[in-house]
Structures are given as structure tokens and as C-alpha cells.
Amino acid sequence: xxxxxxxxxxxxxxxxxxxxxxxxxxxxxxxxxxxxxxxxxxxxxxxxxxxxxxxxxxxxxxxxxxxxxxxxxxxxxxxxxxxxxxxxxxxxxxxxxxxxxxxxxxxxxxxxxxxxxxxxxxxxxxxxxxxxxxxxxxxxxxxxxxxxxxxxxxxxxxxxxxxxxxxxxxxxxxxxxxxxxxxxxxxxxxxxxxxxxxxxxxxxxxxxxxxxxxxxxxxxxxxxxxxxxxxxxxxxxxxxxxxxxxxxxxxxxxxxxxxxxxxxxxxxxxxxxxx
Numbered sequence: 001x002x003x004x005x006x007x008x009x010x011x012x013x014x015x016x017x018x019x020x021x022x023x024x025x026x027x028x029x030x031x032x033x034x035x036x037x038x039x040x041x042x043x044x045x046x047x048x049x050x051x052x053x054x055x056x057x058x059x060x061x062x063x064x065x066x067x068x069x070x071x072x073x074x075x076x077x078x079x080x081x082x083x084x085x086x087x088x089x090x091x092x093x094x095x096x097x098x099x100x101x102x103x104x105x106x107x108x109x110x111x112x113x114x115x116x117x118x119x120x121x122x123x124x125x126x127x128x129x130x131x132x133x134x135x136x137x138x139x140x141x142x143x144x145x146x147x148x149x150x151x152x153x154x155x156x157x158x159x160x161x162x163x164x165x166x167x168x169x170x171x172x173x174x175x176x177x178x179x180x181x182x183x184x185x186x187x188x189x190x191x192x193x194x195x196x197x198x199x200x201x202x203x204x205x206x207x208x209x210x211x212x213x214x215x216x217x218x219x220x221x222x223x224x225x226x227x228x229x230x231x232x233x234x235x236x237x238x239x240x241x242x243x244x245x246x247x248x249x250x251x252x253x254x255x256x257x258x259x260x261x262x263x264x265x266x267x268x269x270x271x272x273x274x275x
Contacts, residue, residue, distance in 0.1 A: 059216070106192065121147060123197060
């Protein structure tokens with residue numbers, strides 16, 4: 001009878017392909033946490049000007065801008081505000097990847113592993129948005145009050161997931177902004193296996209890459225690919241100004257045809273209004 005491979009050894013072997021990729025791609029950003037775990041992509045800071053500009057733009061407007069750029073699938077399904085009145089959040093995505101539960105790996109003992117949600121939280125930089133791909137599982141809470149309290153203490157901007165949390169009252173008490181599908185009593189290992197952080201994930205049927213920019217408000221979470229952040233920065237404020245002008249025109253009794261969308265005559269009036 002073959003000896004059983006220890007659980008921690010299985011988890012280590014699961015990282016081997018990722019490590020080979022890192023060695024073969026020297027240009028990839030890497031970082032080592034205090035636990036010695038190599039991350040696929042090192043967290044990057046976000047220009048405060050990006051935070052300030054996008055913090056004044058709704059997710060609805062951002063989806064419109066990205067639609068005009070050809071991107072339709074950027075809104076993370078299932079990520080709803082856990083409370084009313086959460087302020088708009090802008091930050092770089094710090095990704096967490098869960099896969100279906102497997103009994104030999106998803107155990108309470110795994111919480112002490114170097115590859116665990118606990119270790120991932122310690123690697124989160126201030127101001128990031130933790131984005132957890134939980135495959136839409138709603139009967140196992142990925143994080144509870146203790147983990148959310150640690151995230152809040154570290155200055156993490158917020159948590160976005162297509163899954164659920166647990167210890168709802170305690171999570172609310174931490175003050176951490178959370179967007180999720182609700183709450184469930186069972187722990188994450190009852191339905192999920194955590195495998196890594198800072199690698200590409202799927203959240204709400206959206207592909208999320210580490211350091212993409214995430215904007216979250218009452219309408220949910222929207223992803224902005226890194227390569228399009230500058231374009232959105234240039235176009236989104238103007239879109240907001242234009243729509244505010246249109247709302248003013250509607251308030252004055254203007255009909256929709258020729259106003260929204262604008263025809264040439266209306267566009268000329270709008271341009272003139274900008275001085």
C-alpha cells in the first residue's frame with residue numbers, strides 16, 4: 001500500500017507549474033511574503049489621481065465607456081453591497097482564488113498552511129480591493145468577522161466576491177466595505193478550497209487579473225483592465241458632465257429624441273454650454 005502524500009505536500013505540488021512559469025518569465029513581477037510564498041504578481045500602488053477621478057464616476061458610466069471600447073463583460077455578477085450607504089470604492093484588484101471543495105485539502109488544518117486565506121490577507125497592501133472568486137457558491141462563507149477585522153486593520157479598501165461571508169453581524173461591525181451575495185453560517189472549507197492569491201481568477205463570470213482597477217458602488221463591481229485605465233480616466237468625467245447636462249435638459253421638459261443620444265443640433269448646444 002502506498003504511503004499517503006501529506007496534505008501540505010499536495011498543496012506544494014499544486015504550485016509547481018506556477019513556479020516553472022515564473023522562472024521562465026523573468027519579466028513577471030514577483031514578491032515574497034513573510035511566509036515565503038511566491039506570488040504570481042506583486043501588488044502595485046495606484047496613483048491617487050486615479051482614485052480621485054474614478055471615485056467621482058459611477059460604475060454605470062464606466063460600463064458605458066468600456067462598452068464603447070468593445071468590452072461588455074466587466075460587471076461582476078452577484079457582488080452586491082452588504083449594507084446601504086457604502087461609499088464608492090476604487091482600488092487595484094488583489095485576487096484570491098477558490099476551487100471546488102476537496103475533502104483532503106479543504107480542512108480546518110489548512111487554515112494554518114502557508115497557502116491560506118490568512119497568509120493572503122497578510123500580503124494585501126493598503127488600499128487594495130480584495131476580489132475573491134468563489135464560483136458563486138452561496139452555502140460556505142469565504143471570510144468571517146475575524147478575517148474581515150484584520151483586513152480593515154491593515155487598511156484594505158474592501159472585499160468583492162461572487163460568494164458569501166459568515167458571521168454577518170461581526171463582519172458589519174468591522175466597518176470593512178463588502179460586496180457579496182449575502183451570508184451563510186458554514187466555513188469556506190465546507191464548500192470551497194482556497195488555492196492561491198494574486199493570479200488570474202473568475203469572479204461573477206468576469207476575468208479579473210491582479211492589479212486591474214476595480215470600481216465598486218451601489219450598482220456593484222466593475223473591472224477596468226490596466227491597459228484601459230488611462231482611456232477611462234480621460235473619457236469618464238466628460239461622460240458624467242454630458243449626462244448631467246442631459247438630465248438638466250430633461251428637467252426643463254426636453255423630449256428624448258435627439259437628446260439621448262444627442263443629434264448634431266443638441267451636440268452643438270451642449271458644446272456651446274461648456275464655454
